[in-house]
Amino acid sequence: MISEFIYKYYIDPIHYDNSYNIVNTLTYAFILLVCTWLIYRWLDSNHISIDREFVYSLIPWIVFGGCLRVVEDTGFIKSDIHVILITPLIYFLIFAIAMPALYGAYVLEKRGVIPSWKRIYFWAGILLSAVTLLFIIWFGLTSAHFDLLVAGTILAMATATTGLLYAIIRYGFRWQYVQDRLYQILIFGHMLDASATSFGIDLHAIPYTEKHVVGSALIDLTGTAFVMFPLKLLVLIPGIYILELYRREGATGIWYLILVAMIMVGLAPGIRDMMRMVLYV
Structure with missing residues (x-):
């Protein structure tokens, strides 16, 4: 029974490169948080400046x-x-x-x-x-294939939406701390992810699919992958606000590591999705 559960929710999705499910999504999110904390403790114990x-x-x-x-x-x-x-x-x-x-x-x-x-x-x-x-x-x-037009389009979308979101946060919410370059990298990474997903599903010659649970459900509900942009807003805006609270409380070390983790989960899949679309694979 346990082995069937493990194969169904963890091993088979990796082996067959299938979509994520709610079980492994929550598990991986928990592992990421634990690993971030353990890395922080290891770096701190070795006196490596963060x-x-x-x-x-x-x-x-x-x-x-x-x-x-x-x-x-x-x-x-x-x-x-x-x-x-x-x-x-x-x-x-x-x-x-x-x-x-x-x-x-x-x-x-x-x-x-x-x-x-x-x-x-x-x-x-x-x-x-x-x-x-x-x-x-x-x-x-x-x-x-090696279609640079695909990369150019996705990067243009990411740059434009990054500028728009930055303007909303900086001038709409008047959060001056968003001028920090690291917050701008965070925003760009997630806008790249949203741009690549939207382009790949709605505009690319090959019909790509969304594998993440929440994103897939919203795409099915709305009928468009461009719903990824408002989804990112719902994550990034409160995320940046909470991050800034951590920094103001003096928890700069863990602030930097959480920020890196958030950049990673946006930028890495964004680069991957964009490059595979360039290759048409």
């Missing part, structure tokens, strides 16, 4: 995760090992690469080998992202 530069150094690794997920979409990996590139396993894979690299760079700085571990860590993420992106470009040019 600051603005720390967040910036992680952004390329989020991009790397989004690009690496596209490698699985290409079907290039034929063996069963491809499942480690499917959510949520890919998050553990990125973690297994990123955390040792982070600690190694930190130790090198402490020993005076390098001047700044965050700078090295940032460029390591850039390098991994570039290598993965080069593979995606190569695959698109040799084995699939």
Whole structure:
């Protein structure tokens, strides 16, 4: 009975890359919160500063995760090992690469080998992202499509909606703290996710589908994937408000980590969806 439950709600959706269900969605959300807290405790216990530069150094690794997920979409990996590139396993894979690299760079700085571990860590993420992106470009040019117009359209949608949401929050709600660059990255990441989803389902030549529970239900209810934009508003506006309360209470370390987690769950799938649509896979 228990094994059937596990296969139905956890293993089969990963193995067959099916849509999410309410059970695994809530489970993964809980795991993300727990992991965020554990990472915070580990960083704090090792006296690794969690600051603005720390967040910036992680952004390329989020991009790397989004690009690496596209490698699985290409079907290039034929063996069963491809499942480690499917959510949520890919998050553990990125973690297994990123955390040792982070600690190694930190130790090198402490020993005076390098001047700044965050700078090295940032460029390591850039390098991994570039290598993965080069593979995606190569695959698109040799084995699939590589439609830059798709990327341009999605990025234009994301940029325009980011500007609009920023204006609403900054001038409508008069939340001046949204001028913080990290909040702007957060908004852009989720607008990219919403733009890619909307374009892929409603406008792309290939009929893509939404796999997340809430998004899928709202799309079925409204008949359009552009409902993702108001859904993002319902998440982002109170999310940013609550985040700012944390920061004002002095909990800056956990504020930075929660902010990174929120950026990740928007930017990474946004990049993945956009790039797979560029390839038509």
